[in-house]
Amino acid sequence: MARTLRIGDVAIGGRVLLAPMTGVSDLPFRRAAARAGAAYVATEMVACRDFARGRPDVVRRAAVGDGLPLMVIQLVGRDPAWIAEGARLAERAGADIVDLNMGCPAKEVTGAASGAALMRDLDLAERLIAAAVDATTRPVTLKMRLGWDDASRNAPELAARAERAGVQAITVHGRTRNQFYKGAVDWRAVALVKAATRLPVIVNGDIVDATSARAALSQSGADAVMIGRGAYGRPWIAAAIERALAEDATQAEPETRERLGIALDHFRDALRFYGDHHGVRIFRKHLGWYIDQAPLAAHAKRMARSALCRLLEPRQIEHELAALWAAAA
Numbered sequence: 001m002a003r004t005l006r007i008g009d010v011a012i013g014g015r016v017l018l019a020p021m022t023g024v025s026d027l028p029f030r031r032a033a034a035r036a037g038a039a040y041v042a043t044e045m046v047a048c049r050d051f052a053r054g055r056p057d058v059v060r061r062a063a064v065g066d067g068l069p070l071m072v073i074q075l076v077g078r079d080p081a082w083i084a085e086g087a088r089l090a091e092r093a094g095a096d097i098v099d100l101n102m103g104c105p106a107k108e109v110t111g112a113a114s115g116a117a118l119m120r121d122l123d124l125a126e127r128l129i130a131a132a133v134d135a136t137t138r139p140v141t142l143k144m145r146l147g148w149d150d151a152s153r154n155a156p157e158l159a160a161r162a163e164r165a166g167v168q169a170i171t172v173h174g175r176t177r178n179q180f181y182k183g184a185v186d187w188r189a190v191a192l193v194k195a196a197t198r199l200p201v202i203v204n205g206d207i208v209d210a211t212s213a214r215a216a217l218s219q220s221g222a223d224a225v226m227i228g229r230g231a232y233g234r235p236w237i238a239a240a241i242e243r244a245l246a247e248d249a250t251q252a253e254p255e256t257r258e259r260l261g262i263a264l265d266h267f268r269d270a271l272r273f274y275g276d277h278h279g280v281r282i283f284r285k286h287l288g289w290y291i292d293q294a295p296l297a298a299h300a301k302r303m304a305r306s307a308l309c310r311l312l313e314p315r316q317i318e319h320e321l322a323a324l325w326a327a328a329a
Contacts, residue, residue, distance in 0.1 A: 003246075005200060005224045008139025008168040010070060010096050014039040015224035016213065016242040017202060018231055019171075020074035020099065020143070022106075026060075028273050029235060029286070031067045032266040036254075037239025039069055045101050045109075048077035048086030063273075064094040074143070076101040078114045078124065080131035087135040098136055100129060100167075102144040102158070105177045116177035119148050119158060126161045133166035143171040143204075146189050149178040153189065156196035163197045171202040171226050174216075181229070190220035202226050208237075210244035210251035233289025236262060256295060260325040263290045264318060276314055284309050287317070295328045 005012040018025065018033055020042035030041040043062055050058040062073050073090040075098060077083045083100070090098045102125055104115030111117075118125040132140045142162045147153035159170050172193050174185040185205040194201045203222035207213050208230035216225050231237050236254055244251040254262065266286060271279035291304045304324050311317045 005169075007097060007141060007200060010139055012040050012224075013069070014238075014242045014246075016238045016245065017171075017224055017226040018042065018238050019204060019226045019228040020045055020072075020101070021228055021231075022104075023285070024232070026270075026273075026282075027063045027065045028266055028269040028283075031065060031269055032262060033231070033235040033238060034068050035265065036236035036262060037242070038235070039238070039242070040072060041068070041238075042072040042074050042099055045074050045076050045104060046086065046090075048075050048082040049079070051075070051089055052082060052085045062090065062093055070096040072097045072099055074099040074101050075132070076104065076109065076114050078112070078118065078128070080127050083128045084131040084135035087132040087138075087140070091136045091138050095136075095138055097141055098132060098138050099141045099143055099171075100132055102142060103171075103173050103177075105145070105180045110177065116145050116148065119144060119154060119177065120152070122154065122158055122161060125158060126165050129162050129165040129167055139168035140166065141169040141171065142167045143173070145173050146176050146186065149176050155189070156192045159193045159197045159199070159201075163199050167199065169200040169202065170197065171204050172220075172222075173228075174203065174205040174220070187216045187219040190216075190222055194221045200224065204228060206230075207241075210241050213241050213245060233286065233291075233293040235266065256325055256329045259290070259293070260322060263287075263321060267314075267318065267321075271314055280312055280314060280317065287321070290321075291324070294324065296324075300327075 003015050005015050017040040022044045025044050033041045046062045071094050073095040075086040087098050102118045109115035146155045172190045174187045190203045200223040202224045203216045203220040204226040207216050207225050207227050213225045270283040288305050308320050
């Protein structure tokens with residue numbers, strides 16, 4: 001049976017969410033996922049200081065657009081004043097939900113004492129959460145990891161502090177920061193976070209299909225799942241898993257021609273958003289991922305990737321992509 005996840009005053013039409021992904025979940029990707037039926041797709045991570053200063057590339061990451069069921073802007077930073085300003089700007093930009101990043105493991109983020117590095121300073125993390133909550137009328141959520149490393153798995157403590165500070169939901173990636181994206185994901189450890197708070201808890205990490213979603217929900221006791229890398233080249237995946245969970249059925253993937261239509265619509269939207277020159281280059285990684293998902297032999301995918309990802313003319317890319325899918329049909 002379908003379930004609605006409620007975060008503060010926001011009702012989300014399902015329990016399969018798409019994660020904020022730097023360099024991936026830009027507005028064209030979010031619209032592609034929304035067209036495919038995703039109920040929740042977050043922006044790329046937005047640095048509060050640069051957002052407040054109006055840096056064009058950062059403002060673009062928070063771009064609001066038509067076709068989205070709701071707007072979720074994820075913020076990152078380590079200064080309460082800038083976090084507060086980022087939350088105010090996010091609400092002004094149309095955010096329905098403001099998400100705080102305390103889980104990014106990237107060295108350029110943790111090296112600036114932001115992202116997952118904040119799990120080493122829970123007092124500061126709590127002050128940042130309080131600053132965001134006080135600065136906006138929108139629900140504030142938190143995304144984090146199990147801890148910095150296995151010796152400091154403090155996610156339950158941060159969850160309890162976040163609830164006291166006014167957070168409305170918590171997402172936990174079932175790895176420590178020092179694991180990055182390697183090693184086994186520990187969905188069972190997320191159950192300790194669920195036990196530490198009355199808030200909705202969303203489990204994240206290595207969820208790529210209905211089977212892994214069911215396992216993650218069962219082992220964690222979480223209220224919803226969040227998909228990250230499993231959405232590469234598959235903006236339809238959240239909706240597909242949602243249907244499978246709601247109907248207690250096997251997950252159905254789009255037919256070959258439907259996948260081509262999704263890829264072409266996504267590509268054309270990227271060209272409109274960025275312009276042809278930048279759009280082709282920015283879309284290249286998505287193009288590679290779409291090819292990876294095509295029903296072709298591995299050597300055919302490698303050849304197609306090598307050929308298509310070098311093209312610069314939009315019409316030629318569309319033509320070759322259509323020809324590739326025709327061969328796969």
